[in-house]
Amino acid sequence: MSSTAMSTTTAGLPLAPQPVASPGYWQGVWKRLRRDPVTLACGGILLLMLFAILAAPLLAPADPFQTSMLRRLRPVGTPNYILGSDELGRDMLTRLLYGGRLSWFIGITPVVIAFGVGGLLGIVAGFAGGWVNMLIMRVTDVFYAFPSVLLAVAISGALGAGVFNAILSLTLVFIPQIIRVAESTTTSVRNLDYVEAARGSGAGAMSIVRVHILPNVLGPIFVYATSLISVSMIIASGLSFLGLGTKPPEAEWGLMLNTLRSAIYSQPLLAMLPGLCIFVTSMCFNLVSDGLRAAMDVRN
Amino acid sequence: MASPAALLSRPLPDVGGPAQPLLSVRGLTKHFPLKGGLLNRTRGVVQAVDDVSFDLRKGETLGIVGESGCGKSTTSRLIMALMEPTAGEVIFDGQTVGPGGLSMKEYRRQVQMVFQDSYASLNPRLTIEESIAYSPQVHGLSRRTAIERAHELLAAVGLEPGQFARRYPHELSGGQRQRINIARALVLRPRLIILDEPVSALDKSVEAQVLNLLMDLKEQYGLTYLFISHDLNVVQYMSDRVLVMYLGRVAEFGPVEAIYAKAAHPYTAALLDSRPSMDPDRRRTEPPLSGDPPNPVNPPSGCRFRTRCLHAEDVCAATVPPLAEAGEDHRAACLVHSPGSGHSKAMPHAA
Ligand SMILES: Nc1ncnc2c1ncn2[C@@H]1O[C@H](COP(=O)(O)OP(=O)(O)O)[C@@H](O)[C@H]1O
Ligand SMILES: [Mg+2]
Numbered sequence: 001m002s003s004t005a006m007s008t009t010t011a012g013l014p015l016a017p018q019p020v021a022s023p024g025y026w027q028g029v030w031k032r033l034r035r036d037p038v039t040l041a042c043g044g045i046l047l048l049m050l051f052a053i054l055a056a057p058l059l060a061p062a063d064p065f066q067t068s069m070l071r072r073l074r075p076v077g078t079p080n081y082i083l084g085s086d087e088l089g090r091d092m093l094t095r096l097l098y099g100g101r102l103s104w105f106i107g108i109t110p111v112v113i114a115f116g117v118g119g120l121l122g123i124v125a126g127f128a129g130g131w132v133n134m135l136i137m138r139v140t141d142v143f144y145a146f147p148s149v150l151l152a153v154a155i156s157g158a159l160g161a162g163v164f165n166a167i168l169s170l171t172l173v174f175i176p177q178i179i180r181v182a183e184s185t186t187t188s189v190r191n192l193d194y195v196e197a198a199r200g201s202g203a204g205a206m207s208i209v210r211v212h213i214l215p216n217v218l219g220p221i222f223v224y225a226t227s228l229i230s231v232s233m234i235i236a237s238g239l240s241f242l243g244l245g246t247k248p249p250e251a252e253w254g255l256m257l258n259t260l261r262s263a264i265y266s267q268p269l270l271a272m273l274p275g276l277c278i279f280v281t282s283m284c285f286n287l288v289s290d291g292l293r294a295a296m297d298v299r300n
Numbered sequence: 301m302a303s304p305a306a307l308l309s310r311p312l313p314d315v316g317g318p319a320q321p322l323l324s325v326r327g328l329t330k331h332f333p334l335k336g337g338l339l340n341r342t343r344g345v346v347q348a349v350d351d352v353s354f355d356l357r358k359g360e361t362l363g364i365v366g367e368s369g370c371g372k373s374t375t376s377r378l379i380m381a382l383m384e385p386t387a388g389e390v391i392f393d394g395q396t397v398g399p400g401g402l403s404m405k406e407y408r409r410q411v412q413m414v415f416q417d418s419y420a421s422l423n424p425r426l427t428i429e430e431s432i433a434y435s436p437q438v439h440g441l442s443r444r445t446a447i448e449r450a451h452e453l454l455a456a457v458g459l460e461p462g463q464f465a466r467r468y469p470h471e472l473s474g475g476q477r478q479r480i481n482i483a484r485a486l487v488l489r490p491r492l493i494i495l496d497e498p499v500s501a502l503d504k505s506v507e508a509q510v511l512n513l514l515m516d517l518k519e520q521y522g523l524t525y526l527f528i529s530h531d532l533n534v535v536q537y538m539s540d541r542v543l544v545m546y547l548g549r550v551a552e553f554g555p556v557e558a559i560y561a562k563a564a565h566p567y568t569a570a571l572l573d574s575r576p577s578m579d580p581d582r583r584r585t586e587p588p589l590s591g592d593p594p595n596p597v598n599p600p601s602g603c604r605f606r607t608r609c610l611h612a613e614d615v616c617a618a619t620v621p622p623l624a625e626a627g628e629d630h631r632a633a634c635l636v637h638s639p640g641s642g643h644s645k646a647m648p649h650a651a
């Protein structure tokens with residue numbers, strides 16, 4: 001193209017060059033995620049699972065509570081019982097689909113609540129500093145001193161069995177952990193020069209939190225929370241396994257693992273299925289969390 | 301009352317006339333309590349800045365030099381009012397900052413800072429134009445006007461707005477980022493800019509470009525600089541007057557030519573001697589500085605430099621050296637220059 005043509009069309013004014021705009025932050029994250037096959041595969045598996053358990057009433061071939069004394073412990077691959085049947089003759093595939101609903105629910109709900117409550121408290125502690133920080137963090141430390149599993153078992157034991165109590169105890173376990181991460185992330189961001197520069201230009205606390213703190217701490221706190229989902233699912237299953245979570249005849253992977261325990265020698269594959277579900281789900285959540293962490297780092 | 305856009309298009313007016321210092325620092329002191337151990341008890345204090353006083357004249361560049369950890373950054377943060385001083389005050393163009401004087405917001409408009417770490421000083425989630433346009437919006441400009449202002453300043457620091465405005469900090473080089481930090485410091489049209497080691501993290505070739513840009517901008521915008529560095533050559537190049545700090549205190553203060561020609565304080569002499577030089581004529585008789593500075597938690601009594609000083613005598617441990625006259629407009633905190641101090645090299649009586 002010729003420069004004379006350009007200058008005549010713009011009446012002597014040079015054309016302003018098109019501004020170079022970089023893709024936004026989330027576009028960049030997505031671009032990096034797309035190049036990460038492991039995270040994509042795990043995310044795909046999780047989405048499929050989520051779809052399957054949500055559509056359980058449509059997909060399940062049988063009634064999850066329909067027992068049959070005559071058809072107990074059918075092996076995997078039996079006609080009409082694709083994944084076999086459990087110790088009370090209930091269809092295994094159906095039980096796994098419905099069980100996934102509870103397992104996911106008990107696994108994710110505490111993390112979501114803890115993300116909200118712990119994230120808020122941690123950010124407040126980190127940003128406020130001083131005695132507010134002292135108060136929040138000292139209380140947190142008391143809870144944090146106990147191992148997660150022990151704390152969950154202790155709280156659940158005290159509250160009694162049941163889905164609600166299991167969620168409550170897991171939430172209480174995760175809140176201090178998220179507070180700690182949120183507090184340390186916020187403290188380190190608060191001390192960065194760009195926050196100092198914002199303070200030095202006269203910005204108020206609310207504006208600084210909204211523009212400079214939140215966008216830079218929510219990502220890391222969120223990634224940490226996603227890494228807790230796998231732990232949460234395993235502990236939730238553990239609680240059910242110990243009789244502290246879901247109660248029979250409810251279908252839940254941890255509880256199913258417990259009730260099928262006696263069949264481990266006669267039908268090992270069948271007995272392992274709920275465990276396999278727990279393992280695959282929590283591993284996928286973990287890998288997705290790792291992938292997300294890497295993708296959210298702009299320097300990658 | 302003028303609109304914020306009009307106000308932010310030029311600096312606030314000079315109040316006290318050219319003879320009045322732009323900034324007077326009086327007895328500025330910052331002691332950090334050192335906590336730790338059981339129950340978080342205070343186990344001592346870091347005397348980061350101790351009784352520092354100086355005047356900054358309108359339109360000058362005052363260089364502050366000293367080894368890492370001597371309190372340069374703490375001094376700049378105190379002046380920026382980013383932390384509370386333990387003691388002392390800062391007077392801006394004859395006015396105290398706070399009730400009865402300049403409001404904090406007015407003060408912040410007039411004093412801006414450029415930090416050493418160009419990456420940490422930019423919010424990674426904001427585009428370049430958003431970063432620069434943030435503070436004008438804090439001061440009441442509309443987003444559109446603030447962005448326009450940001451583009452003007454990008455051009456002023458030598459970055460094509462069309463090419464850089466919508467990019468993110470991590471996509472740029474250290475030198476480009478530091479130019480953006482300079483643009484951000486300028487956008488409120490301040491009268492004083494504190495430059496805390498602005499080129500220390502840059503390559504030598506980029507360093508020279510940024511230093512020259514700073515000189516040009518100073519001229520163009522009528523600025524006064526407080527230029528902090530540990531690099532003696534850079535300070536010599538930039539400054540009109542130099543303040544040498546040692547372990548939180550002022551060691552020497554005077555015109556750049558006088559200090560670089562004949563340092564009055566043994567610490568300055570040792571510092572100047574320890575820098576690499578191509579010029580054999582500039583070799584000095586003092587041996588270069590050895591060892592690390594002492595711990596600022598328990599600094600030496602009397603003169604803080606005495607533990608590394610060739611001329612140290614018993615009297616140096618007993619007396620805190622006052623800033624004594626060492627030439628015209630030139631003072632040094634050394635007993636040798638303090639008549640009647642009792643040091644064997646000092647004049648016996650006040651003249
Ligand atoms: N927030 C703080 N808390 C405790 N000590 C600090 C803090 N900031 C700086 N210091 C200490 O104060 C001294 C001076 O630090 P600084 O002003 O950063 O020195 P410089 O910028 O000259 O390298 C150092 O000993 C440093 O460890
Ligand atoms: Mg420093």
